[in-house]
Amino acid sequence: MAEVTFENVSKIYPDGTRAVSSIDLEIRDGEFMVLVGPSGCGKTTALRMVAGLEEISEGELKIGDRVVNNVAPRNRDIAMVFQSYALYPHLTVYDNIAFGLRLRKMAKDEIDKRVRDAARVLDLEPFLDRKPRALSGGQRQRVAMGRAIVRQPQAFLMDEPLSNLDAKLRVQMRAEISQLQDRLGTTTIYVTHDQVEAMTMGDRVAVMRKGEIQQVASPQELYDSPVNLFVGGFIGSPAMNLLEGKLERANGGMAVAIGSQKLELGEGALRSRPALKSFDGREVIVGIRPEHLEDAELATDVPAGRRLKGQVALTEALGAELIVYVNTDAKPAVTDEVRELARDAGAAQPAGAAMGDAEGAALIGRFGARSRVRTGHTAEVAVDVDGLHFFDPSSGMGIYDGTTEEGT
């Protein structure tokens, strides 16, 4: 086991594409690091450079203390799990798992012991004599895992290993991989474009965009203090509402105007974001997570200055909660980042903007299941102002304690 370190690593493909751009990343010994980001942001490229399947154009990559830029994949002592599983089609499950061990000329009974141990852990014992062709997707996935764990390598590299599974199995395997990694304590780099996977599995998560790392932090920290608009919009589901706003002084404190309505910011917001003061009278982008919106009738203790009015455009009852789209005259923030996030979500424009009318955006809120709001009616929405996020519209950076905080 070992740490994996990227030092100013770049990948420039022969056609000039800068797939990975000067990334610095230190993955600690035994850590579960998730690389997440929209399609085409360079996650796979970064992972393949660690595996040695892609040449490193610039910078240094270390596994343990060893610089591995020029080390062949087979001498790097890493194990990779591919999205397609890449099982050897002509070998049985047993031989697939034993392949790497046999190449190392390990003693027969040691191989047998390891393969059977892995098969037991992964519930593969009944299938050891089958060819991959005769396995289900989930079973193939586990064979791919088995092939990696018997090797007891320095690090596991996984490229979207769950993306070919159906939703239910994915949730189950997510937990199994997490537990397995926990028990083995092997350094793991896990690539996904699914932010739920990233949040639930990672010890730390590196959010990438266009070949660059935006932020590396624990899932909670990413959620609480996204360094910029992109991370804020990417992490969380449904995504954060991003609106144009203007900061102004009100009643001795500060308030943010969103469209024609105003939200008074409490002491808390200012204390955790002293830099907001310098934005007095200026435009900002306000981020409101859907879970920080609530039906005002269910949150009667929220004062009038922290409510927004709007017309309910759509409700989706999920049983435990109600997803509500509320039209207001607030303008959706439209920047490159927001457009890219929307594209990645498969929409032509941000969800809120799509739902809203020509004038404003629809706020997406997660209301309590007991909410009585109805489509077409006016609703009052209580906002948890301490949970608001603010971004500088010119740079897209989050507004925290400095003027704008630098990326980690």
Next chain:
Amino acid sequence: MSSTAAPGSVVGRPPGRRLPSLKGGWGAIPFVAPALAVLLFFLVVPVVWTIAMSFNTGAGLRFRRWVGFDNFERLLTRDGRFLDTDEWPWSGALINNIRWLVVYTLLCLILGLITAVLATRVRYEAVFKAIIFIPLAISGVAVALIWRFVYSPDPSLGVLNAAIDTLGGDPVSWLGQENTVNYAIILAYVWASTGFVMVVLSAALKGISQEVIEAARTDGASEWQIFRRIQFPLLSLPIAVITVWLIINVIKVFDIVYIMTNGGPGGASRVIAFSYYVETFQNGQGGYGAAVAVVMLLLIVPVMLLNIRRFRSEAIQA
């Protein structure tokens, strides 16, 4: 997570009930009748005719007198040009053909495999492949003529002897002496067939998922181990198919021998098909020639049977 399929159950075979079975149904006859008629006329009739003729003396292509197994007896025991077992090493057309079978088939496979693997690793793959493939586009007659020049004993004509001459050696009459003539022709034919083997195998190589190769690479395999343990086993099917093609090719080889040496010197480069041609069309011994053809047929049958069996087992597995 437990298996629901019964152990040993064959995967992929459809449950028999669903499709209407044509087995034993006379209703299928109208559909296969045209094909059957063609087969009957062009395959079954000539084969039966040839087998019948092999028990006859034959005059040209007409039946004359029935002689039982006489033709076969003479062919296999008393015709030194077909099979000479009097002294070691054995010789004759049959032995030559076996030599062809081994040398030609192995060389084609090995060279085809090597060039196919190389083709995936060189920079100008298309150019490389085209060069290897070109001979296949040349007619057999032209191949024979080209190589007659290559092997010409006159150093001013023959490339090979020109090279030997430059190096100060004595010219060799490659096609004029018994111990080199067969290998010289075989090499020419290998040159003409390798391209096909390469194209088929390199297509099959391309069909192997790149991720599987990369998985092996990260699993710790060297390039040789990747070839030996992944690519080669995955090529076993196309290799088997190609081998059958090569063997059938070799058992009926004729044109290149006919043009390069006309069976010479002194019948030393005869092959089975060549004997058939000589006996039937030059010596006018239709019955004796037919016996040669029957021997050839008997050699091909086991190869075909093997092939059919394999196709069956694949149909079940796939």
